[in-house]
Amino acid sequence: MESMDIKQYMSQIGVNARKASRLIGKTPTAQKNQALLAIATALQENRSAVLEANRKDLEQGQQKALSPALMDRLELTPSRFDSMLEGLQQVATLTDPIGEISNLSHRPSGIKVGQMRVPLGVIGIIYESRPNVTVEAASLCLKSGNACILRGGSEAIQSNQAIARCIKSGLESAGLSQDIVQVIETTDRAAVGELITLPEFVDVIVPRGGKGLIERISKDAKVPVIKHLDGICHVYIDEHADLEKAFNITLNSKTQRYGTCNTLETLLVSEAIAAEILPKLNQAFEEKQVELRGCPQTLKILATINSATEEDWNTEYLAPILSIRIVSGLDEAIDHINTYSSAHTDSIVTENYSHSQRFIAEVDSSSVMINASTRFADGFEYGLGAEIGISTDKIHARGPVGLNGLTSQKFIVFGDGNIRT
Numbered sequence: 001m002e003s004m005d006i007k008q009y010m011s012q013i014g015v016n017a018r019k020a021s022r023l024i025g026k027t028p029t030a031q032k033n034q035a036l037l038a039i040a041t042a043l044q045e046n047r048s049a050v051l052e053a054n055r056k057d058l059e060q061g062q063q064k065a066l067s068p069a070l071m072d073r074l075e076l077t078p079s080r081f082d083s084m085l086e087g088l089q090q091v092a093t094l095t096d097p098i099g100e101i102s103n104l105s106h107r108p109s110g111i112k113v114g115q116m117r118v119p120l121g122v123i124g125i126i127y128e129s130r131p132n133v134t135v136e137a138a139s140l141c142l143k144s145g146n147a148c149i150l151r152g153g154s155e156a157i158q159s160n161q162a163i164a165r166c167i168k169s170g171l172e173s174a175g176l177s178q179d180i181v182q183v184i185e186t187t188d189r190a191a192v193g194e195l196i197t198l199p200e201f202v203d204v205i206v207p208r209g210g211k212g213l214i215e216r217i218s219k220d221a222k223v224p225v226i227k228h229l230d231g232i233c234h235v236y237i238d239e240h241a242d243l244e245k246a247f248n249i250t251l252n253s254k255t256q257r258y259g260t261c262n263t264l265e266t267l268l269v270s271e272a273i274a275a276e277i278l279p280k281l282n283q284a285f286e287e288k289q290v291e292l293r294g295c296p297q298t299l300k301i302l303a304t305i306n307s308a309t310e311e312d313w314n315t316e317y318l319a320p321i322l323s324i325r326i327v328s329g330l331d332e333a334i335d336h337i338n339t340y341s342s343a344h345t346d347s348i349v350t351e352n353y354s355h356s357q358r359f360i361a362e363v364d365s366s367s368v369m370i371n372a373s374t375r376f377a378d379g380f381e382y383g384l385g386a387e388i389g390i391s392t393d394k395i396h397a398r399g400p401v402g403l404n405g406l407t408s409q410k411f412i413v414f415g416d417g418n419i420r421t
Contacts, residue, residue, distance in 0.1 A: 006186065010194035013149055013182055014201025017122045020179035021147035025119045029096040031174055032143055039138070039170030040088040043081075046166050051076060053162035054131060061155050069259030069318040073129035074156055084135045087386040091139045094384075097403050098145045101412065112414040117407045119145035121203035124195050125388060126151045126217060128209035131159035136379075136386035137206075138167050138181045144406040147180050149202065151195060153209070154187035161185065196221040206389045206401070211316070226401060228366075228392035230316045230342035231261030233374045236333040236359070238350035239272035245371055246277055246349040247284070252373040253347070255288050259318045261390060262345050262367075262377040266313060267324045268333045274326045275301055290320040297326040313340040330355050334362050341365055343392040345377035366392050366399040 024032075043050065054076040061071055097117045104114035123146050125137045134150055141148035152160040164183035171178050184191050196205050196217055205225045207217045214227050235253050237246045253264035269278060278301050285292055293308040302324075312323040313336070327333045337346050347369035348359040356370045367377040377400065379387020384402025391397045397405035 006188055006190045007194055009186065010184075010191055010198065011201075013184065013195075014122070014198045016179040017147045017149050017182060018201045020177045021119070021121045023177055024142065024147055024180045025098070025121075025145045027145065027176065029098075031176065032096070032145075033092040035142060035171050035174035035176050036088050036092040036139055037170075038173040039135070039167050040085050042166035042169040042173075043085060043088075043135070043163070046162070047081065050159065050162045050166070051078075051081065053158040054156075057131075057156050057159050064155070066155060070129050070155065072257070072259045074131070074159075076131055076159060080132055083380070084132050087136060087380060088139050090380075091143050091386060091403075094143065094403060096143065097407050102409075109420065110415070110418045114412050114414075115409040116412045117404075118410050120406055120408055122147045122149065122201055123388070123406065124149045124151070124198075124202045124205045124223070126192055126195065126205065126207045126209070126213070128153040128213060129156055130208070131156045131163060133208060134160050134163045134183060135167075137388050140384075140386055140388050140403060140406055142180060144403045146406055147182075149182050149184065149195060151184040151192060157187055192217070193220065196223055196225075199223050208389045224396075226389060226391045226393065226397055226405070228261065228342065228344060228390050231263065231318075231344045231390075232265050232314070232316050232340060232342040233262060233344055233377075234266050234268055234337050234341060234346040235264050235374065236268040236327075236330075236337070236346070236348045237270060237273065237277060238330060238333075238348055238352060238355055239270040240352035240355060241270075241273065241277075241349040242351055242371075243273065243277050243280075247280060249347065249349055249371065249373050250281060251284055251288075253375055254285075254290060254322050255320070256373070256375050258320050260375070261316075262374050263318070264322065264374050265315065265317055266336075266340065267322060268336060269298075269324065269326050270329055270333070271297065271326050272329075274298070278302055278324070285322065288320065290322055293321065293323045295325045298324045301326075316342070330358060334359065337363050337365070344390065345369065345374045347372055347374050366390065 100117045101114045127133045167181050168178045199222050202223045205223045207214045282302050292305040294305050308323045343365045345367040346363050346365045360368045379400035379402050387400040
């Protein structure tokens with residue numbers, strides 16, 4: 001498309017989305033659930049076609065020499081496909097937040113004041129690689145009464161278009177407008193620039209992707225943005241840790257998947273137990289071919305690993321690389337995390353109740369864990385059905401953004417002829 005065509009195309013997408021948002025905002029819960037289940041059925045019936053489209057994207061990704069992390073995110077494995085279906089079914093079972101009235105109180109004037117949960121309106125989602133995001137985003141926006149405009153990366157265009165056809169089929173079979181979920185068909189980057197500067201049609205933007213993408217969108221957007229820039233996640237092994245739990249949690253946090261934002265990037269270890277736990281972890285990471293980078297104290301225990309630099313504490317590797325720092329105890333661990341963490345996810349491994357409570361109170365991140373892998377920081381694992389992204393902002397939504405994160409509240413007043421005196 002020419003630049004003018006892109007502008008007109010995106011403007012029309014916006015017009016359609018705004019109109020559709022008014023329809024889905026008043027759609028009954030039963031009809032929304034019907035659409036979600038119909039989308040799941042359409043995906044299952046077209047499973048081979050979607051996986052074939054994904055195979056073509058993977059082949060092109062190899063030809064373009066995409067990074068291993070991007071290739072991992074791009075692939076729709078059978079289990080990830082099944083998770084998409086399960087996510088749709090789970091979202092259909094979730095309580096519909098729209099119309100819920102809370103905090104209803106009687107005022108001395110005789111009025112009753114409460115708050116009603118309402119959709120945000122039109123949500124634009126910009127993401128890279130992961131075609132399953134197309135389904136997750138569509139399902140959450142649909143259930144929460146929002147229209148959405150989805151713009152996936154060029155590397156997943158065939159996968160996303162195949163999924164989009166299933167979504168349209170499901171919406172149509174439930175008697176809903178196909179404009180409720182619009183997947184942008186062009187790979188022209190100018191479409192992103194247009195989408196993030198359409199405040200008359202788009203109420204919020206959610207970017208999911210690399211730091212460069214999110215920084216660009218945050219800088220240029222004329223629409224509010226729900227975002228996180230980095231996933232610099234920590235596990236702190238306390239001196240009161242169960243070392244078997246610590247071993248398993250650390251290994252899972254780092255190696256279960258390398259290319260995700262909730263993957264462990266920096267391991268902190270209390271000096272009291274470092275000599276006992278680190279050699280065992282080193283052996284396990286060697287078997288997994290994970291490169292370790294350590295502070296001077298760590299190098300005294302693990303002499304063969306690489307030296308960590310200041311840059312390592314600020315790096316989201318998204319790769320089989322892990323930095324390790326030995327700390328004096330809980331205070332230094334919390335200080336390190338609050339200095340270098342991206343406020344995404346941080347976990348403590350300890351059997352000491354006081355230490356665990358201090359950790360969750362004093363670590364300023366969107367997800368803080370006790371004796372659990374950082375890989376649990378995920379909307380699906382939190383019971384949200386799916387997530388539209390993870391926010392490390394402190395305003396509106398924080399952490400995995402599920403249904404409630406895609407809504408707002410408005411004050412409602414019940415009166416009976418009341419006037420203010």
